[in-house]
Every structure is written in C-alpha cells, then in structure tokens.
Amino acid sequence: MVTQQRPRAAVKPPAPPRPRERGSLLSRWDLKASPYLYISPFFLLFAVFGLFPLLYTAWVSLHNWDLGGDGGFIGLDNYATLFGDPDFWNAVVNTLGMLVLATVPQLLLAMVVAALLNQQLRARLLLRMGVLLPIVTSVAAVGIVFSQIFDRDAGMVNGLLHLVGVSPIDWRADKWSSWIAISTMVDWRWTGYNSLIYLAAMQSIPRELYEAATVDGASKIRQFRSITVPMIRPAIVFTVIMSTIAGMQLFTEPLIFGQGTYAISGGSLRQFQTVSMYMFEKAFRDADLGYGSAIAWMIFLLITILAVINFLVTRRSAK
C-alpha cells in the first residue's frame, strides 16, 4: 500500500491551479458531508428497527394490547399483575438457576483450558480450532443432539449411569435435572470461546512476573492464583458480564430440549421455562402483547441489575 501511494502523492503538487480550485469547493463539501452520509444508514435503520421498537415496547406495556390492536391505556396494571404472577417468578428463578449452573463451571473450566493452552505447544492453531469447534455449530442442532443424549429411555447419559448402578433419571421431569441438562449444552458451546479470551489476556502478561515468582520459590498453582488471575481481571469481568447477558436471554436450548407442542412452557410444570420463553408464550401464543412487553422491560431491568452486581463483585473480589 505505502509504496504505491507515496510516489503519486509526491507527483501531485505541481498541478495546474484552475482544476484544483474547482476541486477544492467540491472537496470541501465532500469533507463536510461525507461523514454524516457514511454513518446515516446505521442511524436510519437503527432508528426504525432498533430504537423505535425499544421505546414502543415501553408504551405497549402500559396498554391492554392484543393482536387486534390497542385495547386502551391501563397504566402500570401489566406490571402490577406481573409482580403477583407466580409463573413469571418461576421463570425468573429458572433463568437465574440455569445462569449460575451454566456460567460458573464454564468460566472455571475455560480458565483451566486457557492455562493449558498458554504454554509452548506444537500445533497451536489446530488445538485452538479444536477448542472453538462447538461454537460454530447450529444452536438448534445442539439442542437436538443433547435432547437425545439426555433422553430418559434411550439417552446416553442414563446408559452410562446404568453402568455404575444409578437408575435412569427423567431429565425433563424435575427442575434440578432439566437445569443441569440445559446448562450442559450452554457450557459445551461456550467454554472454548471463553478460554480463547482468557488465553489472549494471559499472553499479554509480562514473562518477568513469572520468572521473579519462580525465583522466589512460588509454585505453579500459587503463580496462577497470585499472578495470572489478577492480571486477567478485565477479561474475567468481560466474560462474566457477557455470559450474564446471554444467560438472561436463554431461549433456544430449553425450547428445543422441551420437544412437543407445548415446549414453550418449558415442561408440563414449567420446570425449565426461562423468562424469554415466558415472554414469547404470553406475547405470541396468548397474543397478549401488552403483558409480553412488560416482561421484556423486566428482563432488561434484571440484566442491568445483574450486570452492575457482577461488575461490583468481580471488581472487589479481584482486589
């Protein structure tokens, strides 16, 4: 690039004055207007399909709104109903439960994988690709495979449990078992991705720190705890917040896991229905758009609260 551009730039100055002047008027306009021209597609499309829907969700949530249209302003009634709605709180508990089950082991495991990858390794690219493989699969496909793996009668997990003398578990039947099955899918998909993020952070830690620690006689494990973990704190905060946001929106995995026509309720007793699923059920299956919109705002509120808590806790505990 550089070698191509420089000679031409050097030739330019002795150009005749007339065309330059005409050009400068045009180019002044070009300089002024083009930045706005270049960012306007984003803002136009975003205004119509991003910002407007966001604000309109708040407006709809204050109405008794069904598929037929606006049934009148009802103020905060939808929110009041929501606060007393046991199905909603059940969905919140399920979502938080699966969030913890999916995030904690995932990030701990990712840290271990990253520490292993952060050594002098042969076939580095191949190993990293192997670790990342699960993320390039179709989510719905993952749901189908894991549904089968956790099947009560024909599933592989129950088959293995049988070998060690444990009687088959109906994974879909209870809260704890369905949460574990669904969290496993999430862990499987995202552990590798997070480990690459940790790995990148680990590689920017200065080697001298470890050398000094080795001289002082600190063990590998001690070094990991006292150097690696504090040094990659920004990456940890990042992954915790991203996993929380993703976890609060969990939808595809439990929906496919549910199978059958009423999958959207997350099992016969709503044992694994998430808040996203509940919003979908209310808005699109029961056609109660107003109530669904109120749920959407509650999800947003919960995400914000959790993100702030996460941020504060991660910051403090790392100090």
Add this chain to the structure above:
Amino acid sequence: MRKTSPLVYVTLLAGIALSAFPLYWLFVVATRTNDIVGDWPPPLLPGGNLFGNIGRLFSAEDANFLLGMVNSAIASVVVTVSVVFFSTLAGFAFAKLRFRGRNGLLVVILGTMMIPVQMGIIPLYMIMVQLGWQNRLQAVIVPFLVSAFGVFMMRQYAERSVPDELIEAARIDGCSTFRIYLTVVLPALRPGASVLALFTFMSTWNEFLWPIAVLENDNPTVQFSLNQLSTSYYTDYTLMFAGALVACVPLLLVFLAFGKQIIGGIMEGAVKA
C-alpha cells in the same frame, strides 16, 4: 523455557475429543436407521444410510427443509454483506473523519450494544404486520442490515490499522472521501472485516427467536425447520439428526476455511477489551 509436559497435550486432546464427541455422534446417528434407537451400547461407527436420511429430510412434509436452507443462506449472505459494508463505512467515519457530534453519536452506538434483542421484538412484530412482511423473508433480513457491534468493532480496527498519512496522501492526490474508503481504508480493514463477516454469518444462520415469531411453517429458516422437525418428527431420530447435521455443514465449512482468522479475531478483540 521448560519443555511442556506430555500431560498437557493429553489433557487438552482429551478435552477436545470430549467436546467434539456430540458432533461426531450427530454424524453417526445421521448415517444410521431408526432401529438403533435405544441400543446399548450406542452405535459408535457410522452406518450407510446418510443419503437415505438426507433424502427423507428434504422430502419431509411440513418441515420445508430445503426452503429453510435456501432462506437462511440468502438471509445470511445479504445481512453479512450489508453489515460489513455499513460497518466499515461508519467505522471509517468515526475513526478517521472529523465532524460535529462524533463522540456523542459514538456513545449512542455503544449504548445500543447493551440492549438485548428480546426488548424490541414485540413492536418489531407490529411493524412487520403494518408493512405486511409477516412470513416474508425480508422480515428476517431488513432489521439486521446494520449492527452497532460491527460499527464499533470496525472503528476500533480502523483507528489502529489505517495510518493517517495514507489518508492525507490520498487526499492531496485528489481522492474523494469515498475513493479513499474504497482504495485505502477497505484493504487495510480486510482482516477485521472478515472476522466481522464470519460472526455475522454465524449469528444470522443461528437466529431462532425472531424467525419463529415472524415466520410460519411454509416459509421457514433452517433453525425454524429444525425446530419443526424436533416437534413433529421426534420419534424419527435419524431424520432429526440428519437435519441437525445438514444445518451445521455451512458453518463448519466456513470454520474450516477461515478458522485461523476467526481465532485471530477473537484473540485480538479480547486483548483490547
């Protein structure tokens, strides 16, 4: 540097084998017939029925699997091209051009990255009803033609990888701003833009919540078809698995072709984060 212990390799390879196993098993079941269901031990070697299952898959009633694949391919390509074009263009403007309100507008874009998709889905659905786009492919394309994440990512990339001198030189040379974008900026942004392209392609291909809200059985995307298979055909395991396998193929091909750039992109983005 001390030599890495073989134990590290063994542990890593075991982990990778474990994480590849569900995919391998997906392939095995997709090549079998339904009589293996419930067999213990489960079959661990592929059978000879892959093409038979794929044939049944594409002719399965109400799943419209072929149309789902075609729809998803069109949507993913169009969205990817558009996101990359508008993100590089806007990223260039934010990184390298001076204009009033630049910082404020950038903060707006950053803020929008925090908003979950679900938030706007209900009004988005109402807009689609107004436009008459329910069950039409443009409903899953048009709202996603721009991406806040993409603009932000390309801005970061342009800051680092496009030298100001190069832009100055091109300007003295009489290049219009758009010409500079095409001849100077775009080539410099190519590595970052290809990572953005791959992520956009993957996320559009994987989009699920919005298609099942706005589309219907007769005009699905591939994830929609898969869900259709798993609700209507859930006793026909090999058919479902064949569908799941076929739905993964484009993503796996992209990954094999561009794996190096994807990994580079994740690692580079992470250091900056």
